[in-house]
Amino acid sequence: MGKRIGFVSTRFAGTDGVSLEAAKWSEVLENSGHRCFWFAGELDRDPERSVKVPEAFFLHKTNQAIDVQIFGRNRRSPETTQAIHDLRAYLKERLYAFSQRFSLDMLVAQNLLTIPMHLPLGLAMTEFIAETQIPTVAHHHDFFWERTRFSVNAVGDFLRMAFPPNLPNIEHVVINSAAQEELALRTGIASTIIPNVLDFENPPATDQMDTHAFRQRIGLTPEDYLILQPTRIVQRKGIEHAIDLVHQLRDSRFKLLISHEAGDEGYEYAEWLADHARERGVDLRLISTRTADRPDRPSLWELYAHADFITYPSLYEGFGNAFLEAVYYHKPLLINRYAIFVRDIEPKGFDLIVMDGFLTRKNVHKVRDVIENPELRKQMTVHNYAVAARHYGYATLRRRLENLMATIYGVNG
CATH class of the missing domain: 3.40.50.2000 (Glycogen Phosphorylase B;)
Known part of the structure; x- marks a missing residue:
């Protein structure tokens, strides 16, 4: 009953x-x-x-x-x-x-x-x-x-x-x-x-026309690549590594978008990140996601759907919702080996680009390969979705x- x-x-x-x-x-x-x-x-x-x-x-x-x-x-x-x-x-x-x-x-x-x-x-x-x-x-x-x-x-x-x-x-x-x-x-x-x-039994619906319209709205061309950092601006999220990744890709087509504005924890860190991005010539954009009083803004789920690649270089997480969300939306991602990831998630067998506290040349090359090779990207994301559905559905x-x-x-x- x-x-x-x-x-x-x-x-x-x-x-x-x-x-x-x-x-x-x-x-x-x-x-x-x-x-x-x-x-x-x-x-x-x-x-x-x-x-x-x-x-x-x-x-x-x-x-x-x-x-x-x-x-x-x-x-x-x-x-x-x-x-x-x-x-x-x-x-x-x-x-x-x-x-x-x-x-x-x-x-x-x-x-x-x-x-x-x-x-x-x-x-x-x-x-x-x-x-x-x-x-x-x-x-x-x-x-x-x-x-x-x-x-x-x-x-x-x-x-x-x-x-x-x-x-x-x-x-x-x-x-x-x-x-x-x-x-x-x-x-x-x-x-x-x-x-x-996440509800892996029901995959998300994505619409290429919506993605094209969204990219136009934020000033991207069809040739640009959108890299999404889907987190709050908090120091433990390690967002400077995402900026360094885009810098080392050395290609103006790569744009970095952070999905949340700075809150009480993040004003000084946000200013430092903006300076850090400027010094490295990185196109960094902050966008507020939809709230009850701002329904005109895109939802976090729309941002995932429109992104080409996800960065998640957190230093610490209790679990890591953004990791699951990236996998759910069939997006490849760069992830830092924070403690809970190493212990509870990594052994499940996901196919990821992994950094261990610092970004390597190998990481950067693999990111470029995955973004520019649709077949490799599909192979990686389909495998990850199946693993997540088994363990986190x-x-x-x-x-x-x-x-x-x-x-x-x-x-x-």
């Missing part, structure tokens, strides 16, 4: 990894006969199945005021503790109302009990789960100990309580084997690995979620 499942996080909107993976989980669960509902501070889900609580958004002014008092320092005031408890109590009330309104059987906490972007909401969720004993899946994307900004804090007591909580009615899910080991080492909590996935997600449900409810659900 299908369950009524509530997804909870600070945000379910846009193209961040948590929002995207939550949407994939809900799609697979709905297709298996369950019904999904949403609770967050920022939402773009069906309003008939959602509860939006602005105070639950991590950028809400009340939460930001608390953050300033608890991170980057090792002592907090009684007033700060009281502010945390006040917001926690309010959000717990709203969680009770959410559960009652939709008669929920189960919860999925999406990164909410993993990283303290919203400490009071994590505490509220932990207390709600403990008080109700509602079956819960805690889906962990990136833990607080993986981020230096949380390493100095005045809330060690709260972090040990709720990030993540060790409660008998919670099944924990991580996205890679390193996180599984570290979680067990630090907390004694066992977890299941469910990697990020919806079938994998469906099977592992069924196993989780069986653990929680018994074989018959």
Whole structure:
């Protein structure tokens, strides 16, 4: 019998990894006969199945005021503790109302009990789960100990309580084997690995006319090659390597496009990248992808469809959605051997152009060969799609979620 499942996080909107993976989980669960509902501070889900609580958004002014008092320092005031408890109590009330309104059987906490972007909401969720004993899946994307900004804090007591909580009615899910080991080492909590996935059972539709029109719109000629860096402008993405690649190709037909504008983490880095590109004579373009208030912009998926080659020279990733997306759109790519790639992805047998911390002449020659040789490009991308479909498709997600449900409810659900 299908369950009524509530997804909870600070945000379910846009193209961040948590929002995207939550949407994939809900799609697979709905297709298996369950019904999904949403609770967050920022939402773009069906309003008939959602509860939006602005105070639950991590950028809400009340939460930001608390953050300033608890991170980057090792002592907090009684007033700060009281502010945390006040917001926690309010959000717990709203969680009770959410559960009652939709008669929920189960919860999925999406990164909410993993990283303290919203400490009071994590505490509220932990207390709600403990008080109700509602079956819960805690889906962990990136833990607080993986981020230096949380390493100095005045809330060690709260972090040990709720990030993540060790409660008998919670099944924990991580996205890679390193996180599984570290979680067990630090907390004694066992977890299941469910990697990020894409719907490889349904290949994307591409339209050559759309691609031609898009290239014209951004001033490219039919002879130009579009190299896409499909990431936010954050230093750990290693975007300077993409600039160096285009520089070393030494051909003005190669244009580099970054798919996201700089955010709070990236303004200085973005300026440095622009200077770096200018000094090397690289045609670098930044383009904002579509948002709810800017529907005229291209979507990230359109950019993949229009690109000739993908660069992904990240220094660190929790998994690597952009890698899967490039493979899904049958695009060849250059990838840096970040730790999770080496451990979890590389052994699967993908055919990729791989750099190991620095760009070699061999890398540059292989990129040129793949871009200019359609037969080689097709051979590489068809092979990669088949490998990804086997390991990172919806079938994998469906099977592992069924196993989780069986653990929680018994074989018959």
